[in-house]
Amino acid sequence: xxxxxxxxxxxxxxxxxxxxxxxxxxxxxxxxxxxxxxxxxxxxxxxxxxxxxxxxxxxxxxxxxxxxxxxxxxxxxxxxxxxxxxxxxxxxxxxxxxxxxxxxxxxxxxxxxxxxxxxxxxxxxxxxxxxxxxxxxxxxxxxxxxxxxxxxxxxxxxxxxxxxxxxxxxxxxxxxxxxxxxxxxxxxxxxxxxxxxxxxxxxxxxxxxxxxxxxxxxxxxxxxxxxxxxxxxxxxxxxxxxxxxxxxxxxxxxxxxxxxxxxxxxxxxxxxxxxxxxxxxxxxxxxxxxxxxxxxxxxxxxxxxxxxxxxxxxxxxxxxxxxxxxxxxxxxxxxxx
Amino acid sequence: xxxxxxxxxxxxxxxxxxxxxxxxxxxxxxxxxxxxxxxxxxxxxxxxxxxxxxxxxxxxxxxxxxxxxxxxxxxxxxxxxxxxxxxxxxxxxxxxxxxxxxxxxxxxxxxxxxxxxxxxxxxx
Numbered sequence: 212x213x214x215x216x217x218x219x220x221x222x223x224x225x226x227x228x229x230x231x232x233x234x235x236x237x238x239x240x241x242x243x244x245x246x247x248x249x250x251x252x253x254x255x256x257x258x259x260x261x262x263x264x265x266x267x268x269x270x271x272x273x274x275x276x277x278x279x280x281x282x283x284x285x286x287x288x289x290x291x292x293x294x295x296x297x298x299x300x301x302x303x304x305x306x307x308x309x310x311x312x313x314x315x316x317x318x319x320x321x322x323x324x325x326x327x328x329x330x331x332x333x334x335x336x337x338x339x340x341x342x343x344x345x346x347x348x349x350x351x352x353x354x355x356x357x358x359x360x361x362x363x364x365x366x367x368x369x370x371x372x373x374x375x376x377x378x379x380x381x382x383x384x385x386x387x388x389x390x391x392x393x394x395x396x397x398x399x400x401x402x403x404x405x406x407x408x409x410x411x412x413x414x415x416x417x418x419x420x421x422x423x424x425x426x427x428x429x430x431x432x433x434x435x436x437x438x439x440x441x442x443x444x445x446x447x448x449x450x451x452x453x454x455x456x457x458x459x460x461x462x463x464x465x466x467x468x469x470x471x472x473x474x475x476x477x478x479x480x481x482x483x484x485x486x487x488x489x490x491x492x493x494x495x496x497x498x499x500x501x502x503x504x505x506x507x508x509x510x511x512x513x514x515x516x517x518x519x520x521x522x523x524x525x526x527x528x529x530x531x532x533x534x535x536x537x538x539x540x541x542x543x544x545x546x547x548x
Numbered sequence: 549x550x551x552x553x554x555x556x557x558x559x560x561x562x563x564x565x566x567x568x569x570x571x572x573x574x575x576x577x578x579x580x581x582x583x584x585x586x587x588x589x590x591x592x593x594x595x596x597x598x599x600x601x602x603x604x605x606x607x608x609x610x611x612x613x614x615x616x617x618x619x620x621x622x623x624x625x626x627x628x629x630x631x632x633x634x635x636x637x638x639x640x641x642x643x644x645x646x647x648x649x650x651x652x653x654x655x656x657x658x659x660x661x662x663x664x665x666x667x668x669x670x671x672x
Contacts, residue, residue, distance in 0.1 A: 325553065452570070
C-alpha cells in the first residue's frame, strides 16, 4: 500500500510538535519540582501521581482566568504580542533532527520535520524573530515596568545573538554545511563529536543559551525585585501562559541545538550502529541534560547586574567567539582537519 | 528541492493556528468584569503617574546599531564558513583565510574603536 508523502509529514509534525509542547509543559512542572528538590521541599504533588498532571490543571486555570488589558494599552499589539513571541520559538523546531533515519519496509523516513540545506540559517532567522514579541508586548502594555523589561530583554537578546551566531558558524566551518542533519550524521562516533574540536564554542554557546532565553542568571527581563514581572507584568490568563510556553520552547530548541551541534545529536557513545529508537533516547537524554542545567544553574548562581551582562557579552564573548572562528578558519585553511 | 520546504509550511500553519487558538480561547472563555482599578497599569500599588510612553535611553539605541553592524558581518561570514573546507581542499585555503582575516580584522578594529570610545560602557 502506498503511503502518501504528506501523511508522513503530518505524522512527524504531530509527533514533534506534541513532543515540544509536552516538554514545555513538563518543564513548567520540572521547574517547580527541581526547585523544591534543591530547597528540601516537596513541590506540587496533589494533581495526579507526583503532580504530573499539574501543567494540565494550570492550563485549564489559565484558560478560564480574566484577561486584563490596561487602560491606554495599544490593544491590537497587546493581544498579538504573546503569539509573536511563542510562534517563532516553536517554528525553529522544524529543522532539528531528533534522530537518524527510520527504515520501515520500503520507506526511509528522516526524523525531522523538514530536512533543508539552510537549516542553521532558518533556525537563526526565526529565533531572532521572537524578540518582536517581547519588545512589542513590553511597549504595548503602557506600563513602565513592562517597557523597561522589554527593552532590557531585547538589548540582551540581540547582544548575545552575535555570540550565538559566531559559535554556530565555527561548527559550520568545520562541517562545511548548514544542514543540521548532515552535521549530526557526521558525528556518529564519540570521537567525532564537535565538543572535542570546539570546546570554547561549546562553552560560549551553553552560556549564551541562558542569555538568549532570559534565564537565570541573566533573567533581567523579569527580575522580580526590580521590574515586578518585566515585559509580561500586565499579562494575564492564556496570553501570560503563551509567553511562558514560548520561553520553555526556546529553551528546549536551544538544548536540542546544543546536543546536535556539539554532542553528536542522536549518536550513542561506543555504539555507532544503535537502532533509531536508542538514538532518539540518547538525543532526549542529551537535550534533557541541558534543560536540567537551566534549572540547576537557577538555584546555584546569583543574578548578575545588567551592566555586567552587557560587558560580558560585548567585551568577552564577542571577541572570544570571533577569535575562535578565526582560529578554526586557520586550522581549516592550513589543512589540519 | 523546494518540496523539502513544504513540511515547514504545514508546520508553520499548525504553530500559528495553535498560538492564535490560544489567544482566542482565553478571550472567549475568560470572565470579564472590568473596573477602573483593574484597568490601571500595575505599579506595585501606587497610582500610576504619567504615561509609560517615555523617551528611551540612547544606550538601547546604540546597542541596537552595533548589533546590526555585527549581525551583517556574521551574515557575510556564513558563505565563507560553508565553503571554507571545500576551498581548502581545492588548494586555495591560505589566500581565503587571509581574505577572511582581513574582513574580520577590519570589524575587530571597529569593535576596538567603539570600545575605546566607551560605546560599550553600560553604566557611563
